[in-house]
Amino acid sequence: MKKTAELTEMSLPHSKRTARQSGFWYYARRNYDLYLMSIPGLIFLVIYKFVPLYGLTLAFKDFNLFVGNNILDSVVKSPWVGFKHFDRIFHDPQFINVITNTLIISLYKLVFLFPVPIVIALLLNELRIRLMKRLLQTVVYLPHFLSWVIVFGLFYSLAGSYGLVNKLLEAAGIGSISFFSDTHWFRALLVFTEGWKESGWNTILFLAAMTSIDPQQYEAAIVDGAGRFRRMWYITVPGIVPVIILVFVLRLGQILNAGFEQVLVMYNPAVYDVADIIQTYVYRIGLGKLDFSLSTALGLFESVVACILVMSSNWASRKFLGKSIW
Structure with missing residues (x-):
């Protein structure tokens, strides 16, 4: 049958044969086994990624958990209110402070931490002693596998009020610094701990690129x-x-993601003014006050901005550097 089909294809004019062989259905018939193998992944994608997108309608509704017989019924029966929640967001002084904190912390991390993995990868690539290279790679990768709770405990024991760092500062006559409760130092602490934990792991892509x-x-x-x-x-x-x-480009698209887990674990009411970011604000509003509509509107706003940033930065890279993702 396959040989007959190939002979039939060869008997067609060259232009028609080329058009048929370049079509999607022709490729699908030739590789049907690959498509069958992809069905479980597609089902997972639809159920857990596309179906939940209906929940974004909460951003345009006054969600009432008790208006229906179950959660899905409540989402459907909740009344539409248009852009009411977005209007609440943009006129809330607290949100202005939250978006400012998010942008400042993200820009600090982008400016100070983005070059670090590149530098580490370049230095590791220059090592000629293979055993030393593998040992150093393992050492710089290890912090990535620690949870932020462990990282917080580690740095609190070092930089806390009675930690080793403050003991050394007092011995030097400088005086102790409240890194975890001082608004002038807390953002720097976030940047430093992020760099310590993730910089080594982020070198993997650059080291892999160097091998090519x-x-x-x-x-x-x-x-x-x-x-x-x-x-x-x-x-x-x-x-x-x-x-x-x-x-x-991908990092610029996450400019509104300043590190939810890190900030949630490390911040406290004393530094809310400089550390409360969009994700922690959504967490407190959505779960703390059960205002699911407002938190959904905040999440949708963040996603739209991230999409615009990715597309615009990719366009700028293609225009000015001649290289882009797509």
């Missing part, structure tokens, strides 16, 4: 007399530029 660089380029550079730093700057860095752009 042609070794002959390094050999030619050595013949031309280029030192290790010049080889790094003129061969390694340009070779990983596409990955750097990819990571930067």
Whole structure:
């Protein structure tokens, strides 16, 4: 049957044969086994990703949990109110403070932490002793696997009021600093702990990109007399530029995600003014005050802004650098 089908295809004119062979259904028939294998994944995607999207309608409704016989019935029967909750958001002084905190913390992390994994990857790539390289990679990866609760406990024991850091500061005559309750230091603490925990793990993409660089380029550079730093700057860095752009575009799309778990674990009422971000605000409003409509509107606003940022940054990268995700 397959041979007969191939002979039938060969008997067609070249233009029609090319059109048929480039179509989706032709490809689906030839690779039906792959599509059958993808069915469980598609079902999972529909049930857990697309069906819950109906819950976004809560942003445009006054949700009442008791108006229906169950949660889904309550969502359907809750009255439509249009953009009422978005109007509440944009006229709430507290939300202005929340969005400001989110942007400041995210920009701090982007500016100070984005180059760190690149630098670490470049340094690790220059190590020639394989055992030392693997050992250092393991050491810098390990903090990623610690939960933020453990990280908080670790840094609180070091930088807390009676921690080792403050003991050393007092011994030096500087005086103790309340890193966890001082509004001037708390954002810096968030940036530092984020960098300590995730910078090593984020080097994986850049190290993987470096393995795809042609070794002959390094050999030619050595013949031309280029030192290790010049080889790094003129061969390694340009070779990983596409990955750097990819990571930067994706990170820019998460500019309104300042680290929910980290902030939730580490902040306290003393630093709410500088540490309360969109995610923690949604958490307190949605679960604390049971205002699901307002929290859904906040989440939808964050998602729309993230989508716009990803698309605009990808467009800018394609226009000015000639490289982009799509």
